[in-house]
Amino acid sequence: MPKPQDSPNMVAPESQDYKFEGWMGTNPDSAKGQMVWQEFPDVKKFEETDVDIQITHCGICGSDMHTLRSGWGPTPYPCCVGHEIVGKAVRVGSKAEKGIKVGDRVGVGAQNASCLKPDCYECAAGLEQHCQHMVGTYAAKYPQGGTSYGGYANYHRCHSHFVMKIPDQLASEDAAPMLCGGITVYSPLKNNGCGPGMKVGIVGVGGLGHFGVLFAKALGADKVVGISRKNNKRDDVLKLGADEYIATDDDEDWANKHARSLDLIVCTVSSPKMPLGDYLTLLKVKGTFIQVGAPEDKLPDMYAFAFVLKGIKMGGSLIGPPWQIEEMLKLAAEKKVKPWINTYPMDKANQAIQDFEAGKPRYRITLVNERNLQ
Template identity: 70%
Template sequence: MPHPEPHFTGWLGLDKSAAEGNMVWRQLPNPKTWTESDIDIEITHCGICGSDIHTLRSGWGPTPYPVCVGHEIVGKAVRVGKDVKKGIKVGDRVGVGAQNSSCLKPDCEDCTSGLENHCRHSVNTFADKYPDGSESYGGYADYHRCPSHFVFKIPDAIRSEDAAPMLCGGITVYSPLKENGCGPGKKVGIIGIGGLGHFGILFAKALGADRVVGISRRGNKKDDVLAMGADAYIATEEDKNWHKSHARTLDLIICTVSSPKMPLSRYLSLLRTKGTFIQVGAPEDKLPEMSAFHFISKGVKIGGSMIGSPREIEEMLGLAAEKGIRAWTQRYPLREANKAVVDFERGVPRYRIVLVNEGNVEKQEREGR
């Protein structure tokens, strides 16, 4: 029997105050039109990402309210279109990250080269529109509908609460680590030990880097970072000479910080000649000013990275399953989503919040018996 049309309900932000814990539970207007290449997901887990907060408060520009955020989605496939060719079937545990769609046209340079995340016709998982005018809504909800190209089967070895935050937070650091040669022989620094940064430590070690250094303002996260597998820790506000004592010690730096006040020129001093600095944190205003001599004198490369391609997400999930990687998370019931976004903004989580849709979890457990 075909699965009935889902009743799309979720937490909606109606204006900028949503980021202060003022989302409302309502039916989602004009959800994506069903096609036979789509998959409907009954959501059990959804991670909270910094992008959710930026969007709820219109921090990166005007948000098209009403918006239902959340792009770290895991749940059960309850409807699979007849044109889906990924081997996903009804009942499978699947996930969706920050991207819902791209053009996938044969004349698209990005899509044909496996860089769908850079396609100029991509559709974000929330706060975006499909070509037919229907809306994309995220995972603070009961159900999610997504084109199958951007739906991933979750390996049995990974718990749902670990898989969910990997689908944006994890891939955001895994992709630049892998693309910039993280592995044996490399010394890697991760700036900012939060939801993204803790994944940076975990994946840099899993990829086999010779030395992994966590870098944060204060020393209060040192024990955690070393427990994650890091070899060293730098507290920039507690060691006044950190940029000198650790100068030219790293080959690659991934920066997850999104503050316009970060000491960018000092971060660059940590790189060895021909080192690489990759920015993944996205400030709401601008990056700090710096002199060209801070990077041209050593031939340092400065770049950026945004999420990852479907191929990289599948590769990351495979590595996480093989290495037994577990996210450091705190779980909140979906009904407490407003409290969770406020706590997230206050810096409560160590190091990622995952919303659990307890009603759907219980439903699936009953159906599984």
């Protein structure tokens, strides 16, 4: 039996001939297309539970923009964002999980590490994303030292527990945005019973919301309703598979016309001006409203009667644990879930984030690292 240091999966440290480099945000103006390509200054030391990934694809997520401009609080610059990563495993530790091998096509979502201790309730329960010691895939510090850097880059280092193999049936540019955008809506749909017999509404049909429609249909919901402000997305949403569409700015008396028609609403947007009370009107008695959108604004003020009178359950959801991401990818492969993706070369990342902010993509952007495809 080979010694751990002789494992065929592991690239010996002295043979590592690659540098961790990527598009770095150095101040809030980076969100305006002013990222700079730099070597990462503080990469975590490789451990035998880790995997190094040569990045071929990385999705652009709204979280990237909030972080680049310090919208959720001060960002620890310099920072490389991107937490929808797909690529090739090029170095695999001798204690890596899941049978990952050098050469496997793998992915990483928005979580890079947690404590994984057996006495941690969250980790032991398969709720690693809620661990008090959760480490995000970028702009976070590891307890043992080092900084996490994201996927607008050439390489990424991650604990193998949070690395998953990508099913052969999924194209890399499609799989990448599922690793955050997809799981962010898949998890609350699955956890709240989406399936046959359910009528589901998706509020906000953008990058997240379009995944919400796709996965609600893939899970077998009887009825899926896309809900957005304007009529200009109606045709797109119906093509994605929705059964109905509500334009809250354009459809007259929409809340009363569709009152008590939905079992579950997943809301991907957040604004002090959004008609939250009217959204709750759409729910049946004992219906459920789950908030996943977390922009920089607060939610509207609301009277308790809006949810008390019908016994509505209100909650939130944060990405999903590794096992559920793998479950989602398997379903996407089986049901041939096909997101609407715009691709940009990694070299054009600054242009891509500006187009993302301008709302140009229909409905997600994936950066393609063409140098690593060769």
